[in-house]
Amino acid sequence: xxxxxxxxxxxxxxxxxxxxxxxxxxxxxxxxxxxxxxxxxxxxxxxxxxxxxxxxxxxxxxxxxxxxxxxxxxxxxxxxxxxxxxxxxxxxxxxxxxxxxxxxxxxxxxxxxxxxxxxxxxxxxxxxxxxxxxxxxxxxxxxxxxxxxxxxxxxxxxxxxxxxxxxxxxxxxxxxxxxxxxxxxxxxxxxxxxxxxxxxxxxxxxxxxxxxxxxxxxxxxxxxxxxxxxxxxxxxxxxxxxxxxxxxxxxxxxxxxxxxxxxxxxxxxxxxxxxxxxxxxxxxxxxxxxxxxxxxxxxxxxxxxxxxxxxxx
Amino acid sequence: xxxxxxxxxxxxxxxxxxxxxxxxxxxxxxxxxxxxxxxxxxxxxxxxxxxxxxxxxxxxxxxxxxxxxxxxxxxxxxxxxxxxxxxxxxxxxxxxxxxxxxxxxxxxxxxxxxxxxxxxxxxxxxxxxxxxxxxxxxxxxxxxxxxxxxxxxxxxxxxxxxxxxxxxxxxxxxxxxxxxxxxxxxxxxxxxxxxxxxxxxxxxxxxxxxxxxxxxxxxxxxxxxxxxxxxxxxxxxxxxxxxxxxxxxxxxxxxxxxxxxxxxxxxxxxxxxxxxxxxxxxxxxxxxxxxxxxxxxxxxxxxxxxxxxxxxx
Numbered sequence: 001x002x003x004x005x006x007x008x009x010x011x012x013x014x015x016x017x018x019x020x021x022x023x024x025x026x027x028x029x030x031x032x033x034x035x036x037x038x039x040x041x042x043x044x045x046x047x048x049x050x051x052x053x054x055x056x057x058x059x060x061x062x063x064x065x066x067x068x069x070x071x072x073x074x075x076x077x078x079x080x081x082x083x084x085x086x087x088x089x090x091x092x093x094x095x096x097x098x099x100x101x102x103x104x105x106x107x108x109x110x111x112x113x114x115x116x117x118x119x120x121x122x123x124x125x126x127x128x129x130x131x132x133x134x135x136x137x138x139x140x141x142x143x144x145x146x147x148x149x150x151x152x153x154x155x156x157x158x159x160x161x162x163x164x165x166x167x168x169x170x171x172x173x174x175x176x177x178x179x180x181x182x183x184x185x186x187x188x189x190x191x192x193x194x195x196x197x198x199x200x201x202x203x204x205x206x207x208x209x210x211x212x213x214x215x216x217x218x219x220x221x222x223x224x225x226x227x228x229x230x231x232x233x234x235x236x237x238x239x240x241x242x243x244x245x246x247x248x249x250x251x252x253x254x255x256x257x258x259x260x261x262x263x264x265x266x267x268x269x270x271x272x273x274x275x276x277x278x279x280x281x282x283x284x285x286x287x288x289x290x291x292x293x294x295x296x297x298x299x300x301x302x303x304x305x306x307x308x309x310x311x312x313x
Numbered sequence: 314x315x316x317x318x319x320x321x322x323x324x325x326x327x328x329x330x331x332x333x334x335x336x337x338x339x340x341x342x343x344x345x346x347x348x349x350x351x352x353x354x355x356x357x358x359x360x361x362x363x364x365x366x367x368x369x370x371x372x373x374x375x376x377x378x379x380x381x382x383x384x385x386x387x388x389x390x391x392x393x394x395x396x397x398x399x400x401x402x403x404x405x406x407x408x409x410x411x412x413x414x415x416x417x418x419x420x421x422x423x424x425x426x427x428x429x430x431x432x433x434x435x436x437x438x439x440x441x442x443x444x445x446x447x448x449x450x451x452x453x454x455x456x457x458x459x460x461x462x463x464x465x466x467x468x469x470x471x472x473x474x475x476x477x478x479x480x481x482x483x484x485x486x487x488x489x490x491x492x493x494x495x496x497x498x499x500x501x502x503x504x505x506x507x508x509x510x511x512x513x514x515x516x517x518x519x520x521x522x523x524x525x526x527x528x529x530x531x532x533x534x535x536x537x538x539x540x541x542x543x544x545x546x547x548x549x550x551x552x553x554x555x556x557x558x559x560x561x562x563x564x565x566x567x568x569x570x571x572x573x574x575x576x577x578x579x580x581x582x583x584x585x586x587x588x589x590x591x592x593x594x595x596x597x598x599x600x601x602x603x604x605x606x607x608x609x610x611x612x613x614x615x616x617x618x619x620x621x622x623x624x625x626x
Contacts, residue, residue, distance in 0.1 A: 042350055044403060045370065053362075062355065093381035093383040
């Protein structure tokens with residue numbers, strides 16, 4: 001069994017075009033060509049562990065991913081989140097590799113999903129990208145949007161001024177023109193493609209904040225508890241897309257809006273259907289569109305397989 | 314992260330007294346000191362994968378175990394079952410070790426559970442051990458019963474005469490007096506402690522076969538489909554013990570008997586309660602007792618922790 005450490009994984013990712021691979025994975029998922037059991041959850045005293053696993057029919061590998069968040073780790077000088085992926089042969093079940101990516105592959109495949117959602121739904125002439133949050137996804141999402149849109153203009157909001165300033169510095173160095181908003185509403189006012197990336201459990205954006213023509217990538221909320229968007233934002237949206245309808249029934253922004261009765265399940269489109277051209281997404285420049293990303297095991301299979309191929313060379 | 318191969322694991326197990334450790338784990342479980350989410354299942358075209366995971370409050374490690382069965386592997390010269398365990402620190406979530414035991418630790422902890430069940434429920438003066446099946450558990454269960462009972466007399470039944478003969482030869486060499494029965498009923502007639510170890514989906518033993526005073530360890534059935542005992546055997550039993558009441562609602566012999574309406578949930582005792590002395594087991598020599606083992610994550614935690622300790626020395 002191959003053990004692949006994070007440094008080697010990061011190196012393997014350089015130059016890989018993951019977008020078409022993960023797009024295919026979403027299409028396989030929505031076409032019923034994948035087996036994705038419910039997310040496993042282990043809730044401990046000091047943290048929580050999620051297990052995402054699944055298989056795509058015809059694929060060489062099935063993948064079991066373990067991701068953990070231990071919130072007291074910061075005080076010990078350890079990262080709060082961690083993760084690894086186990087890669088097995090689909091035909092014999094033999095373990096092929098342990099990817100000790102420390103959660104990096106999850107970060108990257110999530111950013112790629114955001115890019116896929118935005119490419120499918122946002123207006124092509126996006127003028128400014130708005131970012132709620134200042135962490136890993138706040139950076140990676142913007143970096144993965146950059147090849148798809150001409151704009152390099154970013155407006156950011158975060159709770160912690162020090163982290164906001166660090167974000168501005170880092171992203172400016174990476175070639176973006178970064179402005180800072182004083183409120184989440186200020187981000188929505190200044191941007192037409194918004195990415196929400198926080199672990200908030202209280203809505204940060206409300207319907208009154210969102211301008212016509214906006215696309216929102218709702219990335220931060222992936223559990224039953226987290227929520228960045230008020231339910232009325234989803235009610236306002238003309239197009240609501242789930243990465244997985246099944247997962248979004250119980251997780252993420254869609255679950256909250258469904259529970260609040262703000263939207264019905266019938267309005268929800270699944271990303272893979274949209275990508276396959278089976279349903280329409282945005283049909284006018286004035287529409288508000290929304291992509292809710294909760295993270296699906298097929299993304300993990302796609303990125304793990306890409307790493308396996310790249311490291312086998 | 315430590316990678317521990319099977320050979321090192323087998324060496325570490327030598328001389329370890331696992332019975333009290335796994336007994337403690339069952340008691341923690343039944344006392345509500347463990348978190349054991351539902352078993353994860355991934356059903357593929359060529360095989361199936363089970364994920365058992367959990368944590369015991371106050372324990373150093375939590376464990377995620379992956380076990381697979383790929384039934385076409387035999388034709389490729391590969392073992393049909395495989396397995397590994399991931400060991401993580403409970404306080405920080407950091408991965409500590411990957412135990413590449415190929416399913417051996419599951420085999421051993423299952424045999425130890427059988428020994429625990431039999432010690433708690435069988436008459437101490439067992440005269441002959443009856444074994445249904447000729448595979449790994451048919452051997453390991455008997456080996457783990459040997460230190461607890463004086464008898465070395467075994468009666469076995471299996472479908473395949475060649476495998477039966479191999480079993481007889483191997484177990485005779487290990488010091489047992491092995492007779493061969495022509496039917497499962499013949500085993501029940503000749504034995505007062507019966508261990509069922511096959512993957513059968515059809516009942517092999519019926520109420521009319523089972524003598525008063527018998528204890529049965531029902532080991533083979535651990536899914537919704539497998540069944541070795543007719544529901545009337547459970548109805549006949551005076552004491553029915555589950556390793557996990559929650560798991561046995563949907564898996565193993567108890568699930569089948571519940572579904573058939575042969576027993577009610579109210580008669581079922583959980584092993585950890587019995588071990589803690591909270592409920593009574595056998596109260597007379599004539600009673601029929603039954604232990605249904607479906608395999609609980611706390612057993613995996615106990616044996617993995619023991620391996621960690623033994624290999625750290």
